[in-house]
Amino acid sequence: WLLISSLVGFWRQDLMKNPAQAGTKRPFIAKLSSHKPSAYLVSKLRKYEELHKRCGPNTESYRRTLKKLSSSHTNGTTDCNYIVWTPSNGLGNRIISMASSFLYAVLTNRVLLVDHGTDMAGIFCEPFPDTSWLLPMDFPLTDQFYSLQPGNVHSYGHLLKMNNLDISTVSQAPSFLHLYLAYNYDKHDKLFFQDQNQGFLQKIPWLILKSDQYFVPYLFLIPSFQQELGKLFPDKEAVFHHLVRYLFHPSNQAWGLITRFYQAYLASADQKIGLQVRVFNRKASPVSVVQEQILGCIKKEKLLPQVDEHKLIASPSKNKTSRAVTIASLYPEYYESIKSMYWMNPTVNGDVIGVYQPSHEEVQHYGNNIHNLKAWAEISILSLSDVLVTSSWSTFGYVAQGLGGLKPWILYVPAGNRPTDEPCPRGKSMEPCFHFPPDYHRIPSTKERPDAGSPVPHVRQCEDASNGIKLFNS
């Protein structure tokens, strides 16, 4: 931790060209990453920034490429190609898929434009200097975005299906294609991930993507990307860490929420503990069971001192550590019970425990800007923790761990009436999980995973999702 009393950017000084670009001066906290980006990544980002500046909204090139959309097929090459990202699912899902789309853009020399609509408006700063990544409002295809669903007629999957999965038979490339890579994509949409289908996409100036997944791990399984990815990311576990810190910079409004919370509640604590409690199904996971699981987690992993129910006041001790626990959850009960426990009882070692919860929104809202603003602030606040507990399967937690460069303890929110024996084992990598990868990487005859002799040993099964894959330093 650094406490910087004036100036500089937030978390990505190391990745940024001009740290001041992202807005006004920001007095305050900044966690310098202990994971240094490769020089190659940095130079690649500089090159990307140049490309984006040249091709970004309202440039000559942008307008020229836009014209292609009027004709059904492309003729000749374009100097700028684009990938348009469209939102799907909650903020965590959106951030991991934007980060994946950006890496895909970098790998394929495309320019990433994002449709943030109104509900994400003003929560991030522009990431690229002297240009914008926001899709202009008058983009002609926006009324098609809602039809981005499995198997829609403009999708690459559909095109492959119509051509018996042999893209080489398609002579004329369309001016745009939809890529549908969200959790419920079908087997044709998945064909995007086959190396032999990547080449054709180079001819398409506009790709319109909808995804809620962190599909980066699969890019590492596509042979034609492997060499470049190897040069960009010698450290396999820091891919998302670098991407998310580079791309997602809190807007001044979000920054206000983050710093006010930090200064009012966390700044003076010796240790900051973040605890994300994401309950996907409140019926299946009764409050009391989840509470027991959390207490089991704290105890088993020694994340916080136990309380002594037989003592009224802690024994006097010289150096009491003060610990600030920030709980992020849609619901208030977990916060209430932990806060009350540390109020009603002393800790065994005299540590002073403060418990905080920024908000409890009760339900996940869609299309609500303030709701997303709070979610982004809370993700960022969690990322400022020294010790982080996330919830299994939660992309909200993935973003916090990635931003913070933290290997989290992964809380298993039990579905059922009993807490489990391993309530929150430590994660081995700070990368997010790609929950719904295709299974081409499995051994074709048995559908089993490749054994240890795999050519790509750093792509392995996620800790928290048995069908998912994720990057590890092997």
Next chain:
Amino acid sequence: WLLISSLVGFWRQDLMKNPAQAGTKRPFIAKLSSHKPSAYLVSKLRKYEELHKRCGPNTESYRRTLKKLSSSHTNGTTDCNYIVWTPSNGLGNRIISMASSFLYAVLTNRVLLVDHGTDMAGIFCEPFPDTSWLLPMDFPLTDQFYSLQPGNVHSYGHLLKMNNLDISTVSQAPSFLHLYLAYNYDKHDKLFFQDQNQGFLQKIPWLILKSDQYFVPYLFLIPSFQQELGKLFPDKEAVFHHLVRYLFHPSNQAWGLITRFYQAYLASADQKIGLQVRVFNRKASPVSVVQEQILGCIKKEKLLPQVDEHKLIASPSKNKTSRAVTIASLYPEYYESIKSMYWMNPTVNGDVIGVYQPSHEEVQHYGNNIHNLKAWAEISILSLSDVLVTSSWSTFGYVAQGLGGLKPWILYVPAGNRPTDEPCPRGKSMEPCFHFPPDYHRIPSTKERPDAGSPVPHVRQCEDASNGIKLFNS
């Protein structure tokens, strides 16, 4: 404020014989009172302590006096006389009436014994050295306590009524009498406050009192007590302050709650603001109106900086003051909205505002020990404030202001649909209000208050209760 790193008692070092008596060593905060007790008060307390030690439970004298209860009338004098306090209403009411009863005991050479039942068990320390103020469980009259109601047959009021209000006609004094001095007492019970009726009581070894009032101000109107009271309390506004700090010392369990809350949430703040929001009638006082009233109070009295809704982050400034706001209320809404306001917006001056609420019990419980423990802890936490806002008519708030030696801002919780113009004028005295005094002090013909030429100018109308009276430094 003093931060004392080891030893000594809590708030009443200045009044205590042996500061260590009240329990184990207490590392921590202690607010030394800026109101010094008179030497006469201190010596009187020492004398009282001797009396209590000599007459307390399980002494020879106690047993001897107990025997008198077997005969319906007293014969001869006793060396120890008692006043037995019994509980009525919430904790604030109980504390102010115990304090009043204690002062009455001191003035009349009685020994105060209190019936704390189970619901107040273990929340206070014993106040008097080497003895106990707790009424022994086997006290013979406990089964009569529930019948302590207006006009009961053992009451002094009833006795006066039966004797046409002329006590001199009663030849034989009973061995005990009930004094009913709670809010709904009748005109006969009120006769207790007439000077001519006090003498008779001296013959009664056992007085059993039920009261929820701070009846001290009326003692100042009784001529036979006036001289002594004048010597004991040269500072008229510090009567309750001295009494409550002397008598009510948090038990170790309560002390644990107070110190843990203080250390976790308040210790590092530059300024501590206590805000008590007591809503007696939730139907009559809609949440939104009360919230508006609170905001009006903060603004008009400049208790906290306003927020700037047009700014996203505060302008950088060198010396930001950090302020910790502790809200005590049965309900969570007031806390939630103020906390959210200071999270979502910066303050106009850059001050950092943390907002806390120890508990929100929702309903007032009776007979619940933990509930009373929390109430006592919260009263004590409020008393540790630098700036205190109490709610009008609330005895809970009176105790906090008295303990803290603070002149509160008195929040008027509006009954109706609009906030009021003077949401929280500053109180002029830190004394509690006696809500339901008799009206003998009024001008008999007109029932008006005596004008400024009153012989007792320091007893005047309360700020928050037009029929109530309270002590002021005139």
